[in-house]
Amino acid sequence: MSNKFIIKDAGGNQINFIVADEDFVKTNYSNYEMWVDPQADNTKAEAARFWRNRELARTDYILPLTDHPQLDAYKTYRTELRDWPSTSDFPDTKPTLGS
Numbered sequence: 445m446s447n448k449f450i451i452k453d454a455g456g457n458q459i460n461f462i463v464a465d466e467d468f469v470k471t472n473y474s475n476y477e478m479w480v481d482p483q484a485d486n487t488k489a490e491a492a493r494f495w496r497n498r499e500l501a502r503t504d505y506i507l508p509l510t511d512h513p514q515l516d517a518y519k520t521y522r523t524e525l526r527d528w529p530s531t532s533d534f535p536d537t538k539p540t541l542g543s
Contacts, residue, residue, distance in 0.1 A: 448479040492535030496525050517542050 524539035
């Protein structure tokens, strides 16, 4: 599988980019690092926030139902949803109902 790599000189200065298989880069270059798109994490975080906001909206109707059998579980779930972006699990591990 090809990835984009930053090729560096002996001083660690970027000198080029290459799209290649990692084995090729290891064989032919001594100083390199895999390039990571800085927008990738943003996109993942944005998608996670979108999902979270949808979950909060989807469960809004339960709060006024004081006799709902899972009311406490939903209250806890919604708190976890609201707190999730400030945790180390964000955006990789979504909160789940009843966790």
